[in-house]
Amino acid sequence: MFDDSTVNVGILKERAYNLRWATVPEGVIPLTAADPDFPSAPQIAEALTKFIKDRYLCYGPPEGLPQFKESVAQFFHNKRNVPAKPEFTFPVDSAAFGIYVICKAFLEKGDEAIIFNPVDFLFKYSIETVGAVAVPYGIPPGQEFVDFWELETLITPKTKMICLCNPLNPTGKVFTPAELKILGEIAIKHNLIILSDEIWSDIVYQPYTYTSIASLDESIRQRTIIVTGYSKSYGLAGLRIGSVVAFNQTHADLIFKASLHQSTVHGANVLGQIAATTALNECGPWLEGFIQHLQQMRDLCVSELNASKGVSCIAPQGCYVAFADITGTGKTSAEIQTYLLETAKVAVVPGLPQWFGTGADGYIRLSFATSQEILSNALNHIKTALNYL
Structure with missing residues (x-):
């Protein structure tokens, strides 16, 4: 194969x-x-072919196809020990757009958001695009324990968000439950949102294991917004499909409003949702x-x-x-x-x-x-x- x-x-x-x-x-x-x-996996091509053969390529529901939302929620239940709900889960035009939408929903001009250094440029780009300031926190390559309590020195009254990239692109660092627990406690202490980018979470090598920060406890979960995608795991980059997962109605409403999905200005394409649903269910x-x-x-x-x-x-x-x-x-x-x-x-x-x-x-x-x-x-x-x- x-x-x-x-x-x-x-x-x-x-x-x-x-x-x-x-x-x-x-x-x-x-x-x-x-x-x-x-x-990509043959099942994905088969599902897309079957869907297209009917020749009906209509608008989908702005909040996402029901089967997509259910598949994503079940994935987090079964694979990440995260009690995600379909009603707080919806598709976005790529994980990259998901990062931007979360920044748009929770940051205002002049706010600050902490990002890792090094990390993919999309965090800084999204934060600055909405008028906020990206504050870097250095994480060197390697397996050494990251004491996130040191990150507290970067927090000011303007700080509104911590951007977690786990596993970390480009170093490949996979954060441990102990490291994530500290980060979660900081977010609670300072009333911060955690943007958790989990697009790489499938790609982890033995003997390491992946832990979602949203799986640690309810108080941390309520401050967390997960964004993920299906390009890294399943080769679907050209279909532009990702998902955002919130854990309460207030956060879900803010993100949905920021996404512009409620109009036809923006939205996640139906074929991408069919492909991602098949990937999660069959691949x-x-x-x-x-x-x-x-x-x-x-x-x-x-x-x-x-x-x-x-x-x-x-x-x-x-x-x-x-x-x-x-x-x-x-x-x-x-x-x-x-x-x-x-x-x-x-x-x-x-x-x-x-x-x-x-x-x-x-x-x-x-x-x-x-x-x-x-x-x-x-x-x-x-x-x-x-x-x-």
């Missing part, structure tokens, strides 16, 4: 955008955007196989990077990206990105502030959600090029 022959590079060169195969020069291997090279074995393959690719990626001159890489606990320290090369992140593109014919993401914050300085990020053949080839090119420096 995830062998070398499964990846169709010809189709990827036509369809895989966002820094990937359709956008790089011929002969370049993209280990860039965190989007799998593998096709568990496919996902298990994908994670097993990813764990092998993670080990290969980390081993080869650490065998490359000037590179140090800690194995991620989750996510399918490797966050490699390249300070030993004597080059900047941008310089290494350019060098690898031109010399190794491999595209990577540089650790620049606009992508991940200042905490990514001296790093590059590589996605390993591809076949062993493609990844081995890319890593060999990288190692050869770096050994010439």
Whole structure:
């Protein structure tokens, strides 16, 4: 299911955008955007085909298809030990839009929201787009315990939200229940909203396990809004589908109003909801196989990077990206990105502030959600090029 022959590079060169195969020069291997090279599960294609054959592509309910809402709520019940309710669960046009909608619902101009550093740029972008201020809190790569009580020093009367990315993109850190408990207690103490981005929560490697902060206790849960999506786990990025989960009527109403779903200005497309519902209900074995393959690719990626001159890489606990320290090369992140593109014919993401914050300085990020053949080839090119420096 995830062998070398499964990846169709010809189709990827036509369809895989966002820094990937359709956008790089011929002969370049993209280990860039965190989007799998593998096709989605066959059950998803079958469900979409069956739905489209009827040729009725009507407006869906603004609050989401009932079967989608029920599937998402059941997922959180069964897989995350979170008592989600369908009526407080609804679809959004991608997890990225979900982050923005939550910021729009709970932040006003001049408010402050704490984000991790490094972390995906979408948090800072969303916060600043609604006129608030993103305040970074540094979390270094590795497995060391994060004492979130230190985060309290950043809280001011303007602080309204803490943005939790778990597992953490780009480092792959998976936060423990003890770490999350502290974060939850801080949110309660200071009357803060927790925006919990859980899009990577399926992608966790043995022996680590995932805990949703909303599963810890009711008082923390009532301050939490979960946003997640289905692109990382099931390869559905082009369908633009995510979900937001609230835990009380007040929060649900605020988010729904901010989403503009009550009009036809915005909304989540019906096909995306059909695909995500099928993924959650029928594609568990496919996902298990994908994670097993990813764990092998993670080990290969980390081993080869650490065998490359000037590179140090800690194995991620989750996510399918490797966050490699390249300070030993004597080059900047941008310089290494350019060098690898031109010399190794491999595209990577540089650790620049606009992508991940200042905490990514001296790093590059590589996605390993591809076949062993493609990844081995890319890593060999990288190692050869770096050994010439």
